[in-house]
Amino acid sequence: MKMYDAVIVGAGIIGCSIAYFLTEKGFANVLVIDKGGIASDVTGLCPGGVRQQWGTEINCLMSKASTEFFNEINDRLEPEHEIKFRSVGYMNTFHSEEAKAKYAENVALQNSLGIPTKFISPQEAKELIPGINESSFLTAAFCETDGFVDDAYHVTQSFADAAKRKGVEFVNDTVNRIVVENGVVKGVDCEKRGLIGADRVVNAAGLGSKKMAETAGVALPIEFEIRRILYTNRVPKRILEPLLISFEKGFAAKQLTDGTLYLSYLGKDLKPPFNSFDYQVRAAEVGTEIFPPLESLVFHTHVDGRYDSTSDHQAILGDVDGVLGYYQAVGMSGHGFMMSPSIGESLAAMVTGNIPQVDVSSLHFNRFQTNQLVFEPSVV
Numbered sequence: 001m002k003m004y005d006a007v008i009v010g011a012g013i014i015g016c017s018i019a020y021f022l023t024e025k026g027f028a029n030v031l032v033i034d035k036g037g038i039a040s041d042v043t044g045l046c047p048g049g050v051r052q053q054w055g056t057e058i059n060c061l062m063s064k065a066s067t068e069f070f071n072e073i074n075d076r077l078e079p080e081h082e083i084k085f086r087s088v089g090y091m092n093t094f095h096s097e098e099a100k101a102k103y104a105e106n107v108a109l110q111n112s113l114g115i116p117t118k119f120i121s122p123q124e125a126k127e128l129i130p131g132i133n134e135s136s137f138l139t140a141a142f143c144e145t146d147g148f149v150d151d152a153y154h155v156t157q158s159f160a161d162a163a164k165r166k167g168v169e170f171v172n173d174t175v176n177r178i179v180v181e182n183g184v185v186k187g188v189d190c191e192k193r194g195l196i197g198a199d200r201v202v203n204a205a206g207l208g209s210k211k212m213a214e215t216a217g218v219a220l221p222i223e224f225e226i227r228r229i230l231y232t233n234r235v236p237k238r239i240l241e242p243l244l245i246s247f248e249k250g251f252a253a254k255q256l257t258d259g260t261l262y263l264s265y266l267g268k269d270l271k272p273p274f275n276s277f278d279y280q281v282r283a284a285e286v287g288t289e290i291f292p293p294l295e296s297l298v299f300h301t302h303v304d305g306r307y308d309s310t311s312d313h314q315a316i317l318g319d320v321d322g323v324l325g326y327y328q329a330v331g332m333s334g335h336g337f338m339m340s341p342s343i344g345e346s347l348a349a350m351v352t353g354n355i356p357q358v359d360v361s362s363l364h365f366n367r368f369q370t371n372q373l374v375f376e377p378s379v380v
């Protein structure tokens, strides 16, 4: 039986980024296994927002390092076609004095870490987004170095291609279980290929990660939450740049490169199921209140995706006590794409026995046992 230095379960953005960074750190005898193929699950529908406006130091640091990578991604990955990271900024609107005052702490944190977020007036916001309803909010926070890459599939494929060029293998198969003997990882058992030997196994299985972890005796505290995205017809003119979000209203919108606008909503007033018609109506109401031009657009497509969320809305990264050779990069909580370069680098460093560029130890699985959760407030 061929032995791999590492097997990665899952070829979403996280698994492929880890594979690429493993090659950067000298590991090439690596196998990536996915039941559906590269970016075949959540990553395939991700609209690719990249923001550094977070409320915890760890997320600011990981997103800043990742944004630096996205800025140089074409040099790093040498993709088949150019990857266009559109550094158009992210604007957050604030609708109450309380939320504004609270977010001032986040802006101070971001600035202290070199993220250039600033508060702007509604009038300044209108200069950036002429269609915005300036009377619907008190102030906005704007970070000009945030942005988006709206072809998450292409980015993922490019990570995979770069890893393949260094010798990493990718196969289509379903992993039934991680094989652990006496607390030591021995490999994985697959539906078609049977047993595959490996000294290290990384669980990057996204929505399948909870089941995968169970097979290694690990109970992951992850819940799955539906997120619906509504898409409009194409609008030739650029009418929504930068990206627009409101944490208070649970609203996010942006204009993709092809002109399509998308809208997503998860207001606190909503009750499950979040894929109902009521949801669609509420999303349109909130959206048009902040950005009235949405009123004249046709939402013709919707896509339901799922977040793999933890209770503090942070990923779970690293090894697991008592299961030698088992690593996890799971629980992305809706921001896995933008964090993927930093998460890939961190996991690859841990797997190869190096020190990660960003200290991600606060996101270790142990935080759930020791009650040291790192609550991230800035989520939509």
Ligand SMILES: Cc1cc2nc3c(=O)[nH]c(=O)nc-3n(C[C@H](O)[C@H](O)[C@H](O)COP(=O)(O)OP(=O)(O)OC[C@H]3O[C@@H](n4cnc5c(N)ncnc54)[C@H](O)[C@@H]3O)c2cc1C
Residues within 6 Å of the ligand: 009, 010, 011, 012, 013, 014, 015, 033, 034, 035, 036, 037, 038, 039, 040, 041, 042, 043, 044, 045, 046, 047, 048, 049, 050, 173, 174, 175, 176, 204, 205, 206, 207, 208, 209, 212, 227, 228, 229, 264, 304, 305, 306, 307, 329, 330, 332, 333, 334, 335, 336, 337, 338, 339
């Ligand atoms: C509506 C929506 C909007 C979003 N917007 C953004 C955004 O703007 N910016 C951002 O950063 N993030 C965003 N996200 C989140 C982001 O898309 C995810 O965090 C990220 O794609 C997760 O990547 P992943 O590799 O962990 O998971 P996935 O892409 O789901 O990959 C996991 C892979 O594991 C495979 N797998 C699972 N089980 C097995 C098994 N047993 N055997 C073999 N293979 C298996 C699956 O086939 C899958 O391909 C959004 C998510 C949604 C739903």
